[in-house]
Amino acid sequence: MSDRLEVRRTAKLFIGGEFPRSESGRTFEVRGADGELLAHAARASRKDLRDAVKAARSAQATWAAKTAYNRGQILYRVAEMMEGRRGQFGSELREAGVDDPEREVSAAIDRWVWYAGWADKLAQVVGGTNPVAGSYFNFTLPEPTGVVGVVAPDEPPLLGLASRLAPAIVAGNTAVVLAGERAPLVAVSFGEVLATSDVPGGVVNLLTGSKTELLPWLAGHMDVNALDLTGCPSELAADVEVTAAENVKRVHRAAPVDPYDPRAQSPYEITALLEMKTVWHPIGA
């Protein structure tokens, strides 16, 4: 290493395709496994969360209206960008005390590619035509539910984030993510990946800070349609779900499977956050 002074990164939020600090002006210390101070990351507030939901809602219709093929390409592009940042993700995971950062980064990229490919196949596998008694062409197709609140698991930091976020957005939902607290800088870097991947602003919004503080507001937000609570601390789950009932949010948790196991990836992780629409179209000469 030379004597050159390093240019440090400010760890910001990612909302609507931009990187704001928290409107509250608050930060929190991010320390490595060895106690070393890594950054003062933005500590998102209620207001930041509302801004994130607004950005997600604004982006949703356009994201859903893209062709499935195009959404697949954009998500594949995210994997390309992840690959290019292997070193950065690896060192962030190492600093956070992850034993085998290489393995986790590889698994996260592969998982993302796996889900990207579902974009233009899902409807063929989980939708279909229904043989009704009557002269109607009747078909069922998956559609996005809208805005999904994703509570990213703390463990494993990058693979956990990728495993929850990719299925949430691949079919046209947009997401507000509460980053895992163990290695929040991984989420910050992931925002930078998204920003350089043709993912339209607002499709993914990443908030670092305290889940305990933000979760009640996410669960109670009337413009959030569904929650992935995989990363929700168990002591908060009951209260969060009570609040979520106010607008009948869909609540999902990942199957309790080792995240490295191939069974952790499934098209049903996608459909858990989708709606099924059935259309009766008349047949007649």
Added chain:
Amino acid sequence: MSDTKDMRPAPAATPVAPPADWTYAPAPESTDIVRIEDRYGLFIGGEFVEPKSAKWFPTINPATEDHLADVAEAGPEDVDLAVAAARDAYDSTWRDLPGSERAKYLFRIARQLAERSREFAVLESMNGGKPIKESRDVDLPLAAAHFFYYAGWADKLEYAFPHVVPTPIGVAGQVIPWNFPLLMAAWKLAPALAAGNTVVLKPAETTPLTALLLGQVIHEADLPPGVVNIVTGAGATGAALTGHDGIDKVAFTGSTDVGKTIQRQLAGSGKRLTLELGGKAANIVFEDAPIDQAVEGVVNGIFFNQGHVCCAGSRLLVEEPVFEELLDKLKDRLQTLRVGDPLDKNTDVGAINSKQQLTKIRELVDSGVEEGAEIYQPECVLPERGFWFAPTLFTNVSQSHRIAREEIFGPVLSILTFRTPEEAIEKANNTPYGLSAGIWTEKGSRILWMAERMRAGVVWANTFNRFDPASPFGGYKESGFGREGGLHGLEPYLQLEGRP
């Protein structure tokens, strides 16, 4: 359906005046076929048993207010017994029974329902107030078909969901509404049993009789005791069931308010939940629609089953150029609707299901008048006894009116207009509900374009209120989650573990 060009009247034609006298000779369906017991116990462990609660409640005919029978009111101890019976049956027989054997039981039920369909239909109309032609031609055939459809799935589950191992969940607690008492029991039981679960079913307080008759059918079909248990009662019984520690899955059909209460009740429990809740569906008529057909569809959309339909087309959105024409035709058509004795084979609109529901309808209709909407009701003589409400139209309705926002669950239609397809979409989706929608147009591309933009689980084009066991049904947003019917209707009753 589509050769409507010929069906539409020439623009200059004057509406045909209805004949002066629409009186029909009575055509009553005989009730001889139905044998109603004095009182009904709970169906637990394959037998009808006296309730431990020692409580009974009366069930009536809403068209006459005549007392029909006394029905057991299941208390917490009774619910305990029912859940325990379901658990025993799950552990000892049902979960490990080959799917092909489960299928045969369900086929038996389907066949027996078809055999006894007249009896069921008459009882359904007596206890619920719906016209006999509807229980006979809609509820019963669909209920039997539903069992028949899911019977065939029981031994084919591994084909339904690729690359997973489908296993049953366990004991399901199911709570159903009063608008389609037997059909909703079929919608709940058939997929649950096909998937290998056992069930405790709670019918609605006001309409327990056909579910209890179904208990008899299940008994006669020799289903292993405890696979299906039926506990009657009101809200407290339902809450005891949905909150019971011994069940693994809850399925509820009913109001959005109660649905939210159940979702809160289950918070943090990890139990599986599906909700099929309220609706405020838009029925959208475009200028190019086959108008006469649309009139029939609009009438069917809101007056079918007295409007006691969660997916009822309770908001009519009409493209402005055809508003006057459609309204005139609707009013004419309303004048010909026959409201009265549910057991008369000519009756179109039967009795309101309960006094409580009638009160709710009246209150909302009053609010419509007070908020400035214009009410229209045809001249019709309503019977003196029983619960009745005349078919009602509201025009001059604003989106902020309660009658345009709240589910009335009665024969009341709110009519609004639009000028562009975009405005129709905006208005149709401007509701917390999202169960169904209707689109009336001759243009196929517009049907699909509109259907894509409806935030609703079921979209009917040039038809309304069609149901089929193969067709998934369920809502977006506050109309609930999960689907009933079709392949998708199996998923709420299965665990889908990935194949290693």
